[in-house]
Amino acid sequence: MSSARRWGPWRSLMTLTPVLLAGPWLAYLQHFKMPEPLSALTNPVTKLPQISEERILGVAKHLSEGIGYRTVGTYEHSLADKWMIEAAEQVQRNCERINRTGRKIECEVWRQEGSGNHRFDMMGKRLYKTYVNLSNIIVRISDGTPEGKEHAVLVNAHLDSTLPSPGAADDALPVGVMLDCMRVLVETPKWTPKHAIIFLFNHAEESLQDGSHLFSTQHPIANTVRAVVNLEAAGTTGREILFQATSEQMIEAYSHVPRPYGTIFANDIFSSGIILSDTDFRQFEQYLNVTGLDMAVVGNSYLYHMRKDLVENIQPGTAQHMAENTLALLRYLSSKKSPLASLTAGYSRPTTVFFAHVGPTFFMYSFTTAKVLYTVLFTFSFFLVRGTFVDPAPALKNGHGFWKEQGKGTVAVISGMTGTLLVPNVVAVIMKSVLNKGMSWFKDPMAPVGLYGPAALLGVMVSQYLVGEVHEQSVFTALLLIQAFLAVGIQLVNIGSAAIFFLAALPLFIVLALNSLFAPSGHQLSLWAYGLGSLLPSLTGTLLLLGVLEVFVPLTGRIGADAPADNIVATIVASLGGLSFPLILPLTHRFGRRALLRGIVFLSIIMTVVVSFFATLAPFDQMHQKRLFILHSENITTQEHHLNIATADGAPGFEQLVHDIIQEFGTTSIDPVPVVMDDYNSDWDSLYPFSAFLKPYKVPLAVTPGYVSPWSNDQAFIIAATEHTENLLPGTRNLTLTISHPGLIWTVIAFDAHVLKWSLDDSPPDEYVRHHVKEGSFYGHDIYSFDMVIKVAEGGDTGIRVNFMGLQEKGIWPAKKAVKALGGPAMHLFEHLDAWLEKKTDGKVDALLLGCVGGVTMI
Structure with a gap:
């Protein structure tokens, strides 16, 4: 195993594969290992109470x-x-x-x-x-x-x-x-x-x-x-x-x-x-x-x-x-x-610095200890690299020299890091913008590894081919020094996550020190160095990758329609994958440029197949659903009803779904166009500020002839302003705003004003800006108020335009389906719309269905 000439790429890779897979497999078992669920209230052996x-x-x-x-x-x-x-x-x-x-x-x-x-x-x-x-x-x-x-x-x-x-x-x-x-x-x-x-x-x-x-x-x-x-x-x-x-x-x-x-x-x-x-x-x-x-x-x-x-x-x-x-x-x-x-x-x-690793082990040490440890590792690494250096071209008059070789290795490492990130992001752009198959990996947190993992590997290989001939040990030692340096540098600015670079560099230092035991000539790295040096980084990196993907992949379903979800996930896979398998970089230089070129061609074919396969996948299924936000809004100022539809993800197919909904339930044949989502789109104020993530459409609904809104009669949504004139300074208004909202919850009022003082907090912004005040009260409590003093522009209009919005307590589907008859037009629509969505999408959509009541008033 000590001779690269005797063992070619396929035999070497076959030998390394079990070792390279050991770390990820152990990480997988650790990540998904769960305790046995207990039913008994008392431990049958100790007779003491136990968690059930x-x-x-x-x-x-x-x-x-x-x-x-x-x-x-x-x-x-x-x-x-x-x-x-x-x-x-x-x-x-x-x-x-x-x-x-x-x-x-x-x-x-x-x-x-x-x-x-x-x-x-x-x-x-x-x-x-x-x-x-x-x-x-x-x-x-x-x-x-x-x-x-x-x-x-x-x-x-x-x-x-x-x-x-x-x-x-x-x-x-x-x-x-x-x-x-x-x-x-x-x-x-x-x-x-x-x-x-x-x-x-x-x-x-x-x-x-x-x-x-x-x-x-x-x-x-x-x-x-x-x-x-x-x-x-x-x-x-x-x-x-x-x-x-x-x-x-x-x-x-x-x-x-x-x-x-x-x-x-x-x-x-x-x-x-x-x-x-x-x-x-x-x-x-x-x-x-x-x-x-x-x-x-x-x-x-x-x-x-x-x-x-x-x-x-x-x-x-x-x-x-x-x-x-x-x-x-x-x-x-x-x-x-x-x-x-x-x-x-x-x-x-x-x-x-703290982290749980394999089993019940929990490591913790101070930032001071971390700085000492990482500095010692970097220092020792430098002297080890210098001491074990063997000129790969001794026949040349001046050789290549230590610094020249380390420079070439550093260029190769930096190029490899760049390629690792670049190619997966190119694939992400192709999937989303060229093939219109963005987020095809969404249904499984591990699926992005299948799409972007090979792309990251291809990026490494292409970058190293473009760099040219570099001795594998030069790349290995440059990688060790760069990771050790990053651990020190990042920790010096008190970022504890620098530990990931320490945990990657430490095994490289150890195997480099032991390499002479397996490769006495010192002119090459033993396969043992690759195997043993990969175990801890692959274990630690995979543990981190599994946890991060578990959070971020589902998160892409609610981070906004315009967010570059594919690129975010591609970057996560590429960066954490690179940390998990850093020794791929020197390994690409072990077998020569011809072998590397063959590897690039082979992996390019694999990538074509992978992209083609992911292009056939739909992002959502019945357990990994698309979030749809639908409001039935009743404007008691204009007496209009509207259907508001929005999404929080950038997966393809939303516009077609909106079109189908409007064809089935709307009252216009005009193709819907998205409306602007900003602080002045009060239709969505009940979800403010999360509403900023949404891409909304709004279409009119027919109002049943003879319909009399309860929200402007016996259940009036009223905003009243009481003026206080005592001790009033010139150019100001002193108000008590009282909001009455029987039958409505999560009410919001939004208005523009220069507030000098109010009872909501002690430091309102000292400027003319838009304010949002949201309410959440116990069941049956439908009135709240607050005081404020506002600045009035000299010679200007003293009136304040207030947008108000609230949710019908009995207009939330399916939470209130048992009392749907009390929910009015909104619940009547939601019952049919929800059933239609279930059938139309085969259960791949989970819709938030809210009956909203709002309007505009001047105070």
Whole structure:
């Protein structure tokens, strides 16, 4: 195996293949390994209480199917509130029963109710939230002493679900996890918390985190919270991932969980803002100034915020994984070893590299240690490369020289990186713009590897052929030095994800040091060097690739119709694939240019076949559906009805589907054209600011003769302005705006004004701009108001044009299909449209169907 001349490319590749596949295969097994789901409430061996997935899923099923769609402001939302207080009081009764046996344990229950306002910036947009009489259910478990209640860990999940999802995973699953953790803790003999645990079942996360804001700003025990564990779900399968950790103390706490799954890479990706998502953790961090952990189920996020977020689609073992990790965290953070008491003076942002690898191993070390480690590796690598250098052309008068060879190797590596990224992106452009087959990989997170993996390999080979003759060892050593240098350079600017380059460079350093054992001449690299040097990078890189694709591939179905989804995914596959198999670069120079050219021709044929195959695939199927957003809008100012249709992805076929819908349900034969989506398109204000991702069409609908709108009569949507003239400064208006919206939820008002002061927050923008105020209130609460002082342009019109929009509480399909007769024209249309879509697309579309009421008024 030490001689390249004796072994040609095919024999060498056949020998290396098992080793090259070992890392990805081990990564695959690790990534999808799930714990055994348990049913029994008690361990049959130890007789101690244990986490029961069956019980957790029972809670999720009751909330998502027994009660149903628990959107803030709906009747079902109030039913979930009632059920939750009963469940919390049952825990309290169990506590009291156990407490009578002599154990020091106390359970307190609150049903918090309150109103408030907060600013919520998202996606570069500024908006304001107001809510009326929203509720939270809180349970505090402590030893009953003032000292035991002084410092607490908060664990949070939300009871509400979003439009139009029953929310079995998001977030009924974590609700069940918290209830079962309470059961196990309370019923475990001899367990008494040193520090209190506060279980917050917040009731309004999907309406932009109103419930967590309510707790953080108004509950009397909020100031005892020292750390937060937030539980979320953006999918239905796989292990729960730690994607945000905000202090070294909490990272160390996480190291005690039985099945860690979290990395600094996920932490850096989320904190960068690339993923336009958010959780309740934001409110706790902003208003309580506390540290914590943000954890979520993210596998199969095709079902995130979709109708099929049902218990039947939650993978066995997922609940067990989340609950056992959560339980371990709560036990540790409530124990004598807990760091909670040390967090009273605040916390410092983490400067810690951390990552779970194979099995239960969890690595963590400080940024300072990382800088030392990476610097030492780079230094030793340089001296090793210099010390093992053998001139590949000693017969020449001056040889090639060390620096010249390293320069050639560096050019080859940089060219290889460029080719790795360039060719897959060219393929992406061809698929989307030439063949009109964009997102054909969407149905499977691993499918892009099949399309863009060979393209990345072809990019490497073409780039190396164009570079020309370079000795393989020069490329190998340049690769080692570049990766080691990147690890140092990136870590010096305190980006912990530099660890990926360290983990790639370290095995290259080791095999280069050992290469002389297998290739005594020193003129070539042994195949052993390729095999052993590839194992750790392929394992680490594949673990990272699997996790990233699991999140980003489904995400492309909701990042906007104009987003370059194909290029984003191509870049992910190419860059992480290159990190996984870096030694392909020197390997291409092992067998000469003729062999490389044959490889390019062969791979080009393969790529033609692959592209042809993917061009036959449809992006969507019944379990990986297209998201369609459909509004029936009733304008009570103009008395017009419209059908608004939009998508959030760039897959082909949307325009034809819109045309077919309008042909079937519209009242015009004119081909639809897209309308402008901006801050002034108030038809979509109920989904603002997410509406910025949508590509909308709008067509008129016929109004039934004799139709009398209830929204302008007995259920009037009214915006009233009360003028205050006392102490009024010249050039200003002092107003109280009162919005009455009986039967409507998630109302929004939008207007242009220069606001000098208002009751929504303390710092309105000091300019004439557009404002959006969104409301989310408890069921049956239909009035809210706020005060503001506005600047009036000198000699200008003092009136303010206000656009208003709201959702019919009984006009949401299929959430309200049981009371469809009360939903008016919107529900009548949705019943037929939904059935038509199911048949027309063979179940490949999940449509959000909302009845909206809006208009314009002057104040």
